[in-house]
Amino acid sequence: MIIKVLGSGCANCQTLEKRTYNALQELNIDATVEKVQNYQKIVSYGIMRTPGLVIDEEVAVAGYVPTVEKLKEIILTHLGA
Amino acid sequence: MFEKYPLGTIAILLLLWIVLYTTLQPLADAIVALVGLPQGAHITEAVRFLVFEAPKVLLLLTLIVFIVGIIRSYFSPERTRKILGGKKLFVGNVLASLLGVVTPFCSCSAIPLFLGFVESGIPLGVTFSFLIAAPMINEVALVLLFGLFGWKTALLYMSTGLIIAMISGYIIGILKLEKYVEPWVYEVKAEHLEMAEDKILFTQRISAGVDAVVEIVSKVWIYIVIGIAVGSGIHGYVPENFMASIMGKSAWWSIPIAVLIGIPMYSNAAGIIPVVQALLEKGASLGTVLAFMMAVIGLSLPETIILKKILKLPLILTFIGIVAVGIIIVGYIFNIVY
Numbered sequence: 001m002i003i004k005v006l007g008s009g010c011a012n013c014q015t016l017e018k019r020t021y022n023a024l025q026e027l028n029i030d031a032t033v034e035k036v037q038n039y040q041k042i043v044s045y046g047i048m049r050t051p052g053l054v055i056d057e058e059v060a061v062a063g064y065v066p067t068v069e070k071l072k073e074i075i076l077t078h079l080g081a
Numbered sequence: 082m083f084e085k086y087p088l089g090t091i092a093i094l095l096l097l098w099i100v101l102y103t104t105l106q107p108l109a110d111a112i113v114a115l116v117g118l119p120q121g122a123h124i125t126e127a128v129r130f131l132v133f134e135a136p137k138v139l140l141l142l143t144l145i146v147f148i149v150g151i152i153r154s155y156f157s158p159e160r161t162r163k164i165l166g167g168k169k170l171f172v173g174n175v176l177a178s179l180l181g182v183v184t185p186f187c188s189c190s191a192i193p194l195f196l197g198f199v200e201s202g203i204p205l206g207v208t209f210s211f212l213i214a215a216p217m218i219n220e221v222a223l224v225l226l227f228g229l230f231g232w233k234t235a236l237l238y239m240s241t242g243l244i245i246a247m248i249s250g251y252i253i254g255i256l257k258l259e260k261y262v263e264p265w266v267y268e269v270k271a272e273h274l275e276m277a278e279d280k281i282l283f284t285q286r287i288s289a290g291v292d293a294v295v296e297i298v299s300k301v302w303i304y305i306v307i308g309i310a311v312g313s314g315i316h317g318y319v320p321e322n323f324m325a326s327i328m329g330k331s332a333w334w335s336i337p338i339a340v341l342i343g344i345p346m347y348s349n350a351a352g353i354i355p356v357v358q359a360l361l362e363k364g365a366s367l368g369t370v371l372a373f374m375m376a377v378i379g380l381s382l383p384e385t386i387i388l389k390k391i392l393k394l395p396l397i398l399t400f401i402g403i404v405a406v407g408i409i410i411v412g413y414i415f416n417i418v419y
Contacts, residue, residue: 008189039269049157049158
């Protein structure tokens with residue numbers, strides 16, 4: 001699984017990245033987490049609000065920072081799909 | 082409890098809100114009487130200001146942020162973009178300014194939003210109308226203006242702010258400044274996601290409102306309390322008309338100067354209102370003070386630096402210049418009307 005954290009390096013994006021790591025750790029799932037800071041790439045996902053979270057090229061979060069619990073749910077839903 | 086009975090919980094909270102709000106004035110009077118402060122003394126006025134004014138504004142803020150949170154759940158940048166797509170100048174500017182008020186926006190998302198708008202063919206001037214209205218007219222500013230100065234001031238602020246956004250965007254549109262946008266902006270290709278937002282349940286919208294309250298009120302309450310404390314400190318002690326000679330109506334030059342000082346400053350609405358209140362209290366004119374406030378929250382150095390990544394200097398300067406002139410005109414209008 002490849003998870004991309006989209007954002008220009010603002011505080012929210014860093015929080016999202018941290019929480020993503022936490023969620024993965026708590027779920028004991030191995031995934032690659034990448035940061036995407038290039039605006040062209042961010043917008044190419046159709047996102048107009050940062051931070052964004054893209055799991056395996058699918059937009060999962062845009063414009064808010066979910067809690068670790070919520071992130072776990074999002075990741076698990078994605079795995080189930 | 083909220084998870085299980087969202088509507089019931091909200092109904093109870095709303096009721097509680099009404100009870101608190103209506104009993105606030107007698108309660109504050111009672112506290113002042115209980116402490117046994119002398120009637121009409123400076124200290125009495127200052128204390129009353131703090132025990133009445135601060136809770137009142139915080140209560141108003143909570144309610145309005147909650148309502149705005151629910152309203153905003155009906156709008157998203159993606160949806161706004163869809164509405165604005167294919168709209169011509171002027172109609173587009175009017176719509177973009179209005180949508181700027183209700184669409185959730187944070188200046189940290191200014192660039193992705195700009196790119197997203199431009200990519201889907203929304204004209205530059207219309208995009209600017211949105212970007213001007215969104216930060217300048219926000220719910221925190223409106224609540225504070227309403228709570229501290231009454232609905233007329235809040236309404237005037239909102240309507241003149243909207244007019245500035247509409248007209249400035251329109252002018253930027255007819256000036257044909259597209260050449261001052263970084264060329265790569267026009268090469269951005271984006272997927273157009275179909276967001277499943279119409280299926281949101283009303284209870285989910287209510288929790289969006291609750292989330293907004295938690296996020297915004299937890300961030301700004303401290304500014305408000307400090308601000309009102311400073312305000313009440315000044316209320317009783319600094320002589321009235323202290324500011325009248327430098328920021329009063331007769332000092333016509335104070336408006337452009339207030340705007341020039343306000344542009345590089347950056348503050349959220351909550352942080353600036355106490356300053357506004359203190360200035361007004363001491364004889365500064367409403368036009369001058371509101372112009373200052375609009376310049377501080379509507380135009381800011383950090384936002385300009387962010388925009389520099391996608392816009393060339395002549396466009397940025399034009400944008401700031403037009404909006405600044407608009408704010409100055411509004412300042413004079415306020416001074417004439419009041």
